[in-house]
Amino acid sequence: MKNLPTRMAKNALMIRDTWSVTPFHIVATNTPRSVIDRILSLAANAVRVKDIAGNLPFRYAADCNFDVDDMKLLVNAYQEAMVEKNKYGRIPLHDVAWNTPYYRIDLMLATAPNAACVKNSDG
Numbered sequence: 001m002k003n004l005p006t007r008m009a010k011n012a013l014m015i016r017d018t019w020s021v022t023p024f025h026i027v028a029t030n031t032p033r034s035v036i037d038r039i040l041s042l043a044a045n046a047v048r049v050k051d052i053a054g055n056l057p058f059r060y061a062a063d064c065n066f067d068v069d070d071m072k073l074l075v076n077a078y079q080e081a082m083v084e085k086n087k088y089g090r091i092p093l094h095d096v097a098w099n100t101p102y103y104r105i106d107l108m109l110a111t112a113p114n115a116a117c118v119k120n121s122d123g
Contacts, residue, residue, distance in 0.1 A: 022051075025051060037073070
């Protein structure tokens, strides 16, 4: 019985809405690092769950101008998120390069230099 709240929390973190968005997708947009740490300790696979468009929580964080240190935390939890394409054939770098401060792009390239070589669906 002692682990029941922990099991319930793990299950709740993996619930999806109509667009397959999990609570972690939303949390990744603007939440204190301590909350992200706690979620990752309860449900480490939450960083690997894609929404209906194939977007990972990391993309939500990158699109919402998340803090660089928080982005590093997500990248360290699942580095492949940097080069994993969504259903439109784009990686996070393709989308955030349009309107993201350079230091976030630098973080992405420093973490996954090969991301600069990934072509999107347009070539």
